[in-house]
Amino acid sequence: MLHKLITILTILSVGNSFGNDDEAFVETVSDNDETSHIYGYESPSQESRRGKLLYSYSDNPMVNIVVETAAPNFVGQKPGDIFEFLRDSYPLPGGLHAPYDEYDYVIVGAGSAGSVLARRLSEDKNATVLLLEAGKPEMLLTDVPALAPYFQATEYTWQYYMEYQPGVCTGMLNGRCFWPRGKAVGGTSVVNYMIYTRGRPQDWDRIAAAGNYGWSYNEVLQYYMKSERASSMGGIEKLPYRNRDGEMSVEFVPRKTKLIKAFLEAGRTLGHPTTDYNSPYELGFGYVQTTTSYGRRVSAAKAFLHKQKKKRNLHILPESTATKVLIDPQTMTAYGVEYVRNKVKHTVRARREVILSAGPIASPQLLMLSGIGPRENLQSVGIPVLKDMPVGQTLYDHICFPGAIFELNTTGVSFSERTALNLRQAVAWFRNGESDMSTPGGVEGIGYIKTPVSDDPENVPDIELIDIGGSITADGGPGGSRAVRRGMRITDETFNSAFGEIDRLGKDTWSAFPMLLHPKSFGRLELKDSNPFSHPRMYGNYLTHPKDVATFVASIRHMQALAATPAFQRFGAKLTRADYPSCRATVFDSDEYWECAVRTLTATLHHQIATCRMGPVGDPLAIVDPELRVHGVQRLRVVDSSIIPRTISAHTHAPAVMIGEKAADMIKWTWK
Template identity: 65%
Template sequence: MMLKFKVILLIFLMTSSYAENEAYVDTEGEYETIDDSLFSESKKSSSRNGRLFFPYQHSIADSIFEAFGKNGINKNTADYFAFLRDSYDLPDGLKSPLLEYDFVIIGAGSAGSVLASRLSENRNTTILLLEAGKPEMLLTDVPALAPYFQATDYTWQYYMEPQPGVCMGMINERCFWPRGKAVGGTSVINYMIYTRGRPQEWDRIAADGNYGWSYNDVLNYYKKSEKADLDGYEKNPNRNRNGILPVRFVPKRTKLIKAFLQAGEILGHPTIDYNSPDQLGFGHVQVTIEAGHRASTAKVFLHKQKKRRNLHILPEATATKVIIDPQSKVAYGVEFSRNGRQYLVRARKEVILSAGPIASPQLLMLSGVGPKNHLISKGIHVIEDLPVGKTLYDHICFPGTIFTLNVTNVSVRESAATTLSSIVSWLRDGDNDLATPGGVEGIGYIKTPVSDDPDEIPDIELISIGGSFVADGGPTGSKAVRKGMRIRNQVFDQAFGPIDDTDTWSAFPMLLHPKSVGYIELKDRNPFSHPKMVGNYLTEPSDVATFVAAIRHIQKIAATEPFQKFGARIYPADYLPCRSYQFDSDAYWECAVRMLTATLHHQIATCRMGPAGDPQAVVDPELRVYGISRLRVVDSSVIPRTVSVHTNAPAIMIGEKAADMIKTTWSI
C-alpha cells in the first residue's frame, strides 16, 4: 500500500504545477528599512511566481498518468501536495529570522550547505543560511531527471552573451549556463559525478602562493566528507568509508561500459579508481547517489542538522547586497528580498558568499567590491577596487560523437525507463535506468598528442554514455537532454533525425584545461538582472586542436574489438553550416564542435584565490576578500586554475576546509 501511495503521489507531482508554499510570515517592523528603488517590476514578470513546470512533454509522467488514468487523475490538477517538499521551518516557532547572527551565509549550495552544517556544530554559534531557491522534493531524487530540472524554477536560467562561432546549433545561437536554484544548489540538478582532480594540479595552486591548498591538504577535506562504497576502492588510503557523503558506482550498467573499459585497456588506459592519485586511467563513474537516489548536499548536510536551534535556513530569500561600512571597510550585514519585500540582517562575525561562480561575483560588484571603472560606469559606489569577474574558466564538451550499433536493447533508452514497472522498481529498489545520471557510465582521462603540459596531467576527460542524446527521442520521448542543452529542433532533426531513439554509444570529450578565458560583468545595478557572462569559448586555436585530437581518440576506442562486437560506426551528422567540409576531416569536426558547444556547468575563478600581490586575486588563501574585513567567498569561484574535475566535489571540499579556517579564526 505504501508503494502504491508513493506512485500515486509521484503522478501528482509529475503532472501538476506547483503552488507556492507561503507558510513563512514576515512580521512588520522587525527589520531596518531599505531603499527599494532598484527593485524593478521586471523581476516579478520575469519570474514564474514560484510555480514549477516542465515546458515540454514529460514521458515518464505520461506513462504513469496513462497507467492510472482510470482513477480520474487530471494533468491540470493544482498541486495539493506542496507539503511533500522538504521543509526548513525556523526553530522555536519563529515566524521570521533574528535581526543578528554570528554568521550570515549567502547560498545553500554545494559549499554553503556544508559550511552551515559544520559551523553550527558549535551550539553557541548562530548561523543564518539564505537561499534564493526552493527546497527539494520527490522528483529531484530521481537521477535520470537531471536534464528536466534545467528547464524549471530549480535552475537559474543563465545564458552566455552571444559569441559568433560557438553554440551555433543552440536556440538563438546562445550557450545555456544553468545553475542550481534550490536548497542544495547545483547539487540538486547536476549529474552527481564525483571527481577530485590530479595531485599536480592542486600542488601547482599551492606553489602559486596559496598556502594550505596542496593535494595532501585538500585530500584531507575530500576524505572528511566521504562515505565511499566502491567495490573495494574505499579501502585505499586516499578514500574514506566513515563520512556522510555517499560516493557510489551507478547501480545499473549496460554492456557498453564493459566495452569502454576493455577498449581503454587495449589502448593503454588501465581500469582504475580514476580518483586515485597514482595514475591516469578509465573507470566506472563515481556518483553522489545512495540506493539509486540523488544525494544532494542539502540532503546530506542539512536534513539531519536543520533542527539545530542555532541554524536558521531561509529558502526563497534572495540576497541583493552585502552591507559594508565604506570607511572602515567592514562587512556587517546582508540585504535580502523575500515575498516582494526587502530586509537587512546583521552579522556579528562574518558575511560569507557561497552563491556560486556567477552570483558571488555579481553580489560583490553590487556591493561596491570589483573593478573600479566598471562599477563607476554602473553607478555603484566603489568600496574596494578588485578584479572581480575578470577571470572565468569553464569546461565545455561536445556531445556529437555518436556511434550507431547493429544490435538492439544494449543501450539506455528513455522508452525502456518509462514503464510503470520500471518506475515502481526504482521506488522500491533504486537499481534501474532511473538511477543513472543521464546515462553516464564511465570516466576516462587521456592526454592527447597536442598537449604541451610537461606533467602527467590529462587535457581531456571522456564521459562514456550508455547510449547518446538520441536516447530521449522517438514519438513518445521527452527529448529532455537535447532540450536541456537548448539544441534547436531543426538542427537536431537534420543532424540526427534518422537515428532518433535507436541504440547508440557516445563519449563526450570534455576540455579540461582551456586556454580561452572569459569574464563576468554587471549589466546594470539591478540585483535581479542576470550579469553579463562572456565565455570566449574556443578563441584559442589550441582548444580546438585538443577537441579534434580527443575525437580521433574516441574513434580509436570505437574501432577496438569490444565495440566492433556491436558494429559501432561513427554517425555522419549533417550540419548545414558544415556541408562545405568533407565528413571526418579536421575542419568538419571543428565546425561540428562549434555547432554543439555545451557547458558542463564548471565555471570557476570569478572570485579568484591568490597570495598578496597577485594582481588577479580577489580572495586570499583563507578565502578572505582583499581589503574588506569579515567577508569571505566560499564556493568554486575561488578556484584559481583549471582542474580536472566536475566542480561539485571540490565545492564540498572547499566548504569543509573553509569551516575549519573560520573556526580557527574565531576560536569556535
C-alpha cells in the same frame, strides 16, 4: 510508496508555472507601516519563456505511462505551486516565527559549499548561523537521477545565458549557450549529474605553488576524505585515500549496460588501465562514481543539512535572495547583508563574518552590487566603488561535445527512455534503487586521456571522456520527451538534420562526451545594471584559442580509435554521419568538419570557476587570499568554486564541498 509515486507523477503531468526572474524589476517603496516592499513584474517575452518551461513535464513519457496505467481517470487542473506539499521544509527551530536580527555568521547560498559550511560552523553551540538561499527546498522527484535533464528548465535553476558569441553554440536556440545553475537548498547538487571527481594531484600542487598556502593536494585530500562516505565500489572504498565514514555518499551506479565493459576493455586495449579514476597514482578509465545512495541523489542539503533542522543555532531561510553585503566604507568591514524574502527587504547583521557561497555567478555579482569590483563597470551602472578589484574578470569553464555518436548493429544494449521510464522501473527504483532510473543521464564511466596536442610536461590529462551507455538520442523516438536535447537548448533543425534517422528508428548507440579540462580560452562576467534581480552579462569566449579546438579534434580521433577496438566492434559500432546544416561546406570526418561540429554543439558542463579567484597578496588578479578572505575587506569571505584560480581536472561539486570543509576549519581557527 507506489501510491505516493502515482500521486506525485499525476500532479507533475499537468505542469507547473515555474518562474524565471531573469529580468525582474525591483522597486523599494515605503508604506504606512514603514515596511519596504519589493514589487516585480515580467515582460511579455518572459511570460512566453515561462510557458516554454513546461515542455519537459507534459512530454515526460514516464509521467504519461504511470498516469495512463495507474490513474486513467485523473482530471487535471491548472495549479499554482502544487509541489509545495512534496517539498522538503526548513522551519525555524524552537517555534520561532522570524529569524534573528543578528547572527555570528551569515552565509549566502546553500549550495555545495554553503551547506557543508553551515553544518560545520553550527557545530560550535555558542555560535549562531544564518543560511540564506534564493531557491526552494528540493522535492522527491529531484532524487531520481534519470530525471536530471528535466530540471534544467524549471524553477530549480537560474536560467542563465551566455552573451552571444559568434562561432560557438551555433546549433543552439538563438545561437546562445545555456548556463543553468542550481537554485535550491542544495544548489547545483540538486540538478547536476552527481559525478564525483577530485582533480589530479598536480592541479592542486600547482595552485599551492602559486602562493596559495594550504592548498596542495595532500592538504586538500584530508578534506575530500572528511566528507566522503564511499561504498559499493568493488573495494575501492577501502583504499587509504578514500573514506567510508563521512556524510556524503559516493557509490558506483547500480544499473549499467554492457557498453561500460566495452569502454573499459577498449581503454585497456589503447593503454588506459581500469582503475579508480580518483586515484592520485595513475590515470585511467573507471566506473563513474556518483553522489548517490542506493540509486538516489544525495544533494549537499541531504548530506549536510537534513539532520540539522532542529539545531537552535542554525537557521535556514529558503526563498531569500541576498541583494547586498553591508560594508562600512570607513573601516572596510563587512557587518551584514540585505536580503529579500516574500517581497519584503530585510537587513541582518553579522557579529563575526559574512560569507558568500552563492556560486561562481552569484558570488561575484553580489560583490559587485556591494561596491567591490572593477571600477569602470561599477561606475557605468551607478554603484559607488568601495574597492576597485578585478571581480569576475577571469572565468574558466568546462565545455564538451555531445555529437560524436556511434550507431550499433545490436539491439537492447544501450539506455533508452522507452525502456527506462515506465511503471515497472519506477516501482523498482522506489523499492531498492536498482532500476534504469538510477542512471545519472546515462553516464557509466569516466576516462582521462592526454592527447598528442598537450604540451604539459607532467602526466596531466587534457580531456575527460564521459562515457554514455547510449547518446543524446536516447530521449527520442516515438513518444520520447527529448528532454536532454531540450535541456541543452539544441534546435530541432540542427538535431533532426544531424541525428534524425537514428532518432526516428530508435537505434542503439554509444557515445562519450569529450570534456576540455584545461582550456586556454577564458571569459569574464560583469554587471548589466544595478538591479540585484538582473542576471549579469557573461562572456564565455569559448574556443578563441586554436589549441582548444585542436584538443577537441584529437579527443574525437581517440574516441574513433576506441570504437574501432574489438570491444566495440562486437556491437558493430559505426560513426554516425551527422549532417549539421552549418557544416555542409566541409568534408565529413575532416578536422575542419569536427571543428565546425564542436562549434555547433558547444555544451557547458556547468563548471564555471575563478570569478573570485584565490591568490596571495600582490597577485593582481586575486580577489580572496588563501584563507578565502576578500583582499582589503575585513570579515568577508568567499567560500565556493569561484575561488579556484586555475582549471582543474574535475567536475566542481566535490571540490566545492571540499572548499566548504576547509573553509570551516579556517574560520573556526580564526575565532578560536
